[in-house]
Amino acid sequence: MALSCASPGHVIDSPADLDELDFDEILARKGPTMLDxxxxxxxxxxxxxxxxxxxxx
Amino acid sequence: xxxxxxxxxxxxxIKPQRLMLELQALExxxxxxCRQQHDWAVHYCSAAIAARHDRWTASPTRRRSMHxxxxxxxxxxxxxxxxxxxPSARPWRGARQPETARxxxxxxxxxxxxxxxxxxxxxxxxxxxxxVFVRASTTAPTAGHCTASxxxxxxxxxxxxxxxxxxx
Numbered sequence: 001m002a003l004s005c006a007s008p009g010h011v012i013d014s015p016a017d018l019d020e021l022d023f024d025e026i027l028a029r030k031g032p033t034m035l036d037x038x039x040x041x042x043x044x045x046x047x048x049x050x051x052x053x054x055x056x057x
Numbered sequence: 058x059x060x061x062x063x064x065x066x067x068x069x070x071i072k073p074q075r076l077m078l079e080l081q082a083l084e085x086x087x088x089x090x091c092r093q094q095h096d097w098a099v100h101y102c103s104a105a106i107a108a109r110h111d112r113w114t115a116s117p118t119r120r121r122s123m124h125x126x127x128x129x130x131x132x133x134x135x136x137x138x139x140x141x142x143x144p145s146a147r148p149w150r151g152a153r154q155p156e157t158a159r160x161x162x163x164x165x166x167x168x169x170x171x172x173x174x175x176x177x178x179x180x181x182x183x184x185x186x187x188x189v190f191v192r193a194s195t196t197a198p199t200a201g202h203c204t205a206s207x208x209x210x211x212x213x214x215x216x217x218x219x220x221x222x223x224x225x
Contacts, residue, residue: 004171013077015071017217026187028185031183038070040072041070043074
């Protein structure tokens with residue numbers, strides 16, 4: 001996707017990958033930068049947690 | 058409510074709670090789109106602002122003051138569900154933020170095609186913005202909204218555009 005947009009891209013799988021990013025450089029760069037962050041899909045968004053609470057179903 | 062264990066979790070894949078807290082620690086303008094990313098960002102980034110100013114029990118007046126202070130400090134959160142997220146991440150005319158303010162757009166894999174158009178516009182204009190694709194892939198929040206990741210489709214469209222081939 002980043003290649004198709006001729007923009008730099010980074011894949012982030014782990015917290016270590018995130019720590020290695022130089023956000024000063026990324027945010028100062030002329031043009032967009034894509035960060036592909038693969039999150040833990042088992043985590044439920046907070047608002048869905050609230051909706052699943054007893055009495056709110 | 059912030060969960061300390063998840064927001065500092067070193068596990069792989071990265072916890073969305075940790076991602077949001079890491080992102081809000083940067084001084085930039087945040088923008089969010091899409092249901093799930095919107096939910097993560099509005100919950101954890103807003104909470105982070107509150108935590109930063111240590112006003113969990115503040116009155117509404119104090120919270121407004123807190124938000125104004127965060128804005129003056131150059132930290133703004135805009136959350137546009139199902140709207141263009143990239144432009145809202147950029148400082149607008151008349152805003153307190155300078156044009157050089159750093160922008161970061163949080164989006165998801167359910168709106169990749171939409172984001173692709175935005176990224177092309179940013180690239181053509183030479184405007185800086187980091188697009189964070191929070192990818193949970195198949196975890197569609199609601200039936201009928203996005204039942205699978207749009208990422209492969211957007212990727213294919215992008216490559217075909219680059220190759221100059223007709224899309225179809």
